Amino acid sequence: MFLMEFSITPMDQGQSVSSFVARCVEIVDRSGLDYRLHSMGTVVEGELEPLLQLLQQSFEALQNDSDRISCSVKFDYRRAASGRLTAKVESVEKKVGRQLRK
């Protein structure tokens, strides 16, 4: 299974871009895939193909309004592992030996 973290931003719409982010998070939320939104991006868990589709749909959701769009993505593939949206954080907390801010 893959974790994919992504953030996507129009470059020509001024400094307040949360309405554009909202469109893309809507797409993720409706996809049925498990995800977590944080202050610098969204992490989604799934197989690679539906994750790449989310990227494509996110660009399509912004391309009507923006002529320049920047997007950064990180993938973390681990064979036969799922539930990692929470498991990775719990594993770090266990090593540190106490609850962390999350």
Place this chain on the structure above:
Amino acid sequence: MFLMEFSITPMDQGQSVSSFVARCVEIVDRSGLDYRLHSMGTVVEGELEPLLQLLQQSFEALQNDSDRISCSVKFDYRRAASGRLTAKVESVEKKVGRQLRK
């Protein structure tokens, strides 16, 4: 104020790296800066200089054990804005019109 998201990983220690991540999260936790840990990295809020110090301390915490270390970082600077670890997510939720997974 800056948001800095980072993840740092030794490349030569096999696929289970949470004990190394834990060292760096300890450093963040003890810094007194506000932060959030998620499954793909840690987001910290602060001025630029203490944030860059966290990067330096994180590398130092791994360099005794690892000969190859990879680190990715994203900065989001916004003048005169703080409290954005939670405010950015709330702003997206407000636009979407409902609670999101976070």
Place this chain on the structure above:
Amino acid sequence: MFLMEFSITPMDQGQSVSSFVARCVEIVDRSGLDYRLHSMGTVVEGELEPLLQLLQQSFEALQNDSDRISCSVKFDYRRAASGRLTAKVESVEKKVGRQLRK
């Protein structure tokens, strides 16, 4: 048109990973898309769909040998712009007023 920069690395194969990088660059080279290889990744120019296919093929090329793979990607979309593998660098050189190392 899109520029896509990516790097993909197995996490469980030790610190020398150039033979794995080579497999993915082969895939890019055979795709017919224009690209440039640099020391931290590969930049490819094209439409979004063939670029996402390159990501998928690159993962497939490593998944037989690796159980954990990390990949970072950046997209830069600009409407109606092509030839940007060289044009963006030339534009910066023009502003600086002299040749730069590239």
Place this chain on the structure above:
Amino acid sequence: MFLMEFSITPMDQGQSVSSFVARCVEIVDRSGLDYRLHSMGTVVEGELEPLLQLLQQSFEALQNDSDRISCSVKFDYRRAASGRLTAKVESVEKKVGRQLRK
């Protein structure tokens, strides 16, 4: 030694940002560190501290004109290795068995 790849972009200056990129590349060029500019960023080789200084100076060079700045950075540390701006690419070419576009 470290390789650091970075790109830094004002979010509130419209879609043409090469004059801002030029300021930061000037800073890199004058630092005396070895570097390569490509279409999606700049890769610099050096010890960690001067590299972090480049980040700080780059932000300072944009903060007078921009209220929102985005920056992405990747570090690749390898003990006792230098000259990797060219060596990593050559190593991939050797594995592929022919010259690649760079």
